[in-house]
Amino acid sequence: MVKGSTEVALAIMNVVAMVPCGSVATYGQVAKLAGFPKHARYVGTLLKNMDVNSHLPWHRIINGQGGISLSKLDDQGMNFQAALLMAEGIVLENGKVDLKRYQWRVAG
DNA sequence: GATCAGGCTCTAA
DNA sequence: ATTAGAGCCTGAT
Numbered sequence: 001m002v003k004g005s006t007e008v009a010l011a012i013m014n015v016v017a018m019v020p021c022g023s024v025a026t027y028g029q030v031a032k033l034a035g036f037p038k039h040a041r042y043v044g045t046l047l048k049n050m051d052v053n054s055h056l057p058w059h060r061i062i063n064g065q066g067g068i069s070l071s072k073l074d075d076q077g078m079n080f081q082a083a084l085l086m087a088e089g090i091v092l093e094n095g096k097v098d099l100k101r102y103q104w105r106v107a108g
Numbered sequence: 109g110a111t112c113a114g115g116c117t118c119t120a121a
Numbered sequence: 122a123t124t125a126g127a128g129c130c131t132g133a134t
């Protein structure tokens with residue numbers, strides 16, 4: 001992962017890695033915190049390339065509407081990401097997350 | 109080297 | 122509040 005990664009990728013996955021458990025962050029937020037408010041798309045593009053071995057909370061990254069853009073479905077017939085989110089105590093309503101309740105707020 | 113596509117967001121009507 | 126168009130950047134072909 002580190003090899004071939006640009007400073008943008010490093011900054012993004014750095015922010016993603018610091019997202020607290022039980023909270024979610026939007027692509028734009030991660031990109032902005034990373035220092036690249038325009039790289040909202042790249043966040044997804046990057047996480048897409050990331051494997052589960054990345055041990056990064058990529059599942060905590062969702063779009064601005066609190067919805068999951070992924071199409072990956074698990075045995076439960078639901079989004080694989082959604083399952084991970086619920087596993088952290090996050091409640092999904094209508095397949096979406098209440099950003100007002102779970103969106104990650106920067107402590108500092 | 110150029111072109112196309114993508115897990116998005118912002119601004120305008 | 123919803124719909125439509127433009128913008129930014131990288132990865133793959």
